[in-house]
Amino acid sequence: MNLEQIEQHLVFGAKQTRYRHYANTLNSEMTFTLFLPENPNDQVISLIWWLSGLTCTDQNFSQKGQFQRYANEQNVAIIMPDTSPRGEAHDVSDWDLAQGASFYVDATQDPYREHYQMYTYLTEELPELVYPLIPNYSGKESIMGHSMGGHGALMIGLKNPERFMAISAFAPITNPSQTPWGQKAFEAYLGDKDWTSWDATSCLTQATVVPPMLITQGSADEFYEVQLEETNFVSAAKAKEANLTYQKVAGYDHSYYTIATFIEEHLKFHKQYI
């Protein structure tokens, strides 16, 4: 099988395993981390996808997210993919483009389109590898993420509302086609076409069904004003009468310490629906 275990840890009685595999969609070797709860009573287990932000790998959340105790209590599995293809000869000169910065889209432009097919990887190739690794898998999924990964969670969740039963995000980019990080990435990956089909605010406007959504944003987040401002997304949610809880938390910043503080609340939110 195209799946090599490269690390495994016992944590709060649960198992966290890191794998390496070759992703055909991406023409790239990839890693991912899977958390499986202890599940002493052999119940069914649902799956939450975690998507990380710019510069991250699958290990930022696994090492710094402080989710393990709560995910074990909620008896959910968590899949943490890497944030982009790796190790290939494309532009890596910028921290906010290419490696670590896929924005979870399918690129149409050279030199990215050969490898940067993260949307297809996450929605088609990776699930087929992950589902069989979950004992007693319930078939129920939801999705969450941070910053660029918050954009990924909202965009992927809203494009697939029949599949993802809840969406949550920490400090997400909600309207990338209107903010600098997103504009830079979309121009590189998509050229001048098709931005709206990858923008969370547009996806929300176009959605026929909208899963329940929870967003937590720190008021001391250094990226809030320029990159993460929520007006358009919240307006689109209101226009749709969507089930969105958007909470500002005073004094919290863009770091994993904010995620650690509120991850229990997010996992309980997800667990209601999966």
Next chain:
Amino acid sequence: MNLEQIEQHLVFGAKQTRYRHYANTLNSEMTFTLFLPENPNDQVISLIWWLSGLTCTDQNFSQKGQFQRYANEQNVAIIMPDTSPRGEAHDVSDWDLAQGASFYVDATQDPYREHYQMYTYLTEELPELVYPLIPNYSGKESIMGHSMGGHGALMIGLKNPERFMAISAFAPITNPSQTPWGQKAFEAYLGDKDWTSWDATSCLTQATVVPPMLITQGSADEFYEVQLEETNFVSAAKAKEANLTYQKVAGYDHSYYTIATFIEEHLKFHKQYI
């Protein structure tokens, strides 16, 4: 004041701050991280020292220890020093010697003695900087650590039993003069003299008063057999009728995931005495 704030995060309502300062004892610029609980009822706050293991800085525990929620609940401050002086021109060719590997001793041998005075730094210089940063400081202290930092906690705690009211360690090196990492370090820092005054097992044998001690060791720890074996230390504790709880935890390894899982128990242990 010789103290520059370089990072601050709100986490579980508490504040975690990273500082830089020039350490006269070490002739070196140093960093440390201080966790202060939210303390809404303005109670007195006691201080726990955390010492990290080989290759670590002050940020390994602060980012991966998952202690913040529990330290806040126990209303204790945690000081996380770096593990060695930095940035000077001494041997850094080995991962288990010099930078990141001080063993918390005062070196007597060249080229280390100019900078590697970590014992004096931790017991004399750093406390004078840290105490004034703790509002309502109770004056009560205890000490804990991991691996090489577990050795540091046991050794420093046992040499200063009137000061440190409890000691705990995860996977500590308990008898460094008899195990390879410790022998390599002691030979480099101390030459052929004075090893017993820095070895936790010898310190325990020589101690007139022994604080209560808790040690947690994972049974799947890859360093256990060669570096961390406890027979001599446990025998010395028995001979002394010391208050030592030595617990083996099945399936847990040498990583921070083990610390994360059992840190709440360790903090509750300390809180009984401080």
